[in-house]
Amino acid sequence: LNGQRMDANVVVLGTDNVGKSALIVRFLTRRFIGEYGDIESFYTHNIVVDGREQTLNIWDAPYSQQDPSFETLLCEKRLQWADGLVLVYSICDRASFNTVSRLVHTIKTTKDFLGFEKMPIVIVGNKRDLHHRRTVLSEEGRLLALSADCQFYEVSAAENYHSVLMVFHGLVDRIRESRVSV
Numbered sequence: 188l189n190g191q192r193m194d195a196n197v198v199v200l201g202t203d204n205v206g207k208s209a210l211i212v213r214f215l216t217r218r219f220i221g222e223y224g225d226i227e228s229f230y231t232h233n234i235v236v237d238g239r240e241q242t243l244n245i246w247d248a249p250y251s252q253q254d255p256s257f258e259t260l261l262c263e264k265r266l267q268w269a270d271g272l273v274l275v276y277s278i279c280d281r282a283s284f285n286t287v288s289r290l291v292h293t294i295k296t297t298k299d300f301l302g303f304e305k306m307p308i309v310i311v312g313n314k315r316d317l318h319h320r321r322t323v324l325s326e327e328g329r330l331l332a333l334s335a336d337c338q339f340y341e342v343s344a345a346e347n348y349h350s351v352l353m354v355f356h357g358l359v360d361r362i363r364e365s366r367v368s369v
């Protein structure tokens with residue numbers, strides 16, 4: 188049975204205020220609280236996916252205020268530690284989408300960082316409930332994910348628990364596939 192068990196380290200990245208903490212807390216507690224502060228947090232959570240028990244370690248990493256270069260970011264220990272990434276933008280925040288776009292292309296194309304191009308990544312457009320303030324089309328997110336071989340979901344941490352569940356379960360699936368294919 189122990190052989191069936193899997194540990195997966197997940198880092199959630201994105202600029203400030205896109206809802207990274209809201210997504211994680213929603214996934215862990217099913218609740219949307221509204222305010223989360225800016226504390227770097229680490230969670231361990233057991234889930235069952237397809238009948239198999241998984242331990243997810245989730246790192247809620249606030250975006251570095253110093254706006255590091257992407258090369259710096261890639262060298263960081265959180266990326267070395269990660270088995271998979273959740274890259275979050277807000278559909279109401281064009282700049283947050285641009286950041287995710289740059290980040291994903293850097294990770295997928297930088298040959299210096301061996302293995303990172305195979306890192307399972309889920310791109311998440313959050314705050315779907317604020318569609319009246321949308322500045323990033325669904326299609327843009329979908330195309331970005333397609334071009335970088337990532338999964339893509341538009342979600343609302345505020346209003347849709349199921350969509351948030353899909354993000355984390357989808358990533359666990361990808362991490363498991365990537366291990367099988369090694």
Ligand code: GDP
Nearest residue numbers: 203204205206207208209221223314343344345
């Ligand atoms: P972080 O800085 O990326 O961790 O963002 P937070 O999780 O702290 O969320 C930033 C703000 O956006 C908070 O006021 C949240 O209540 C709000 N927020 C997060 N997710 C959603 C969402 O899906 N819809 C709406 N309307 N607001 C959200």
Ligand code: MG
Nearest residue numbers: 207208224225
């Ligand atoms: Mg946060």
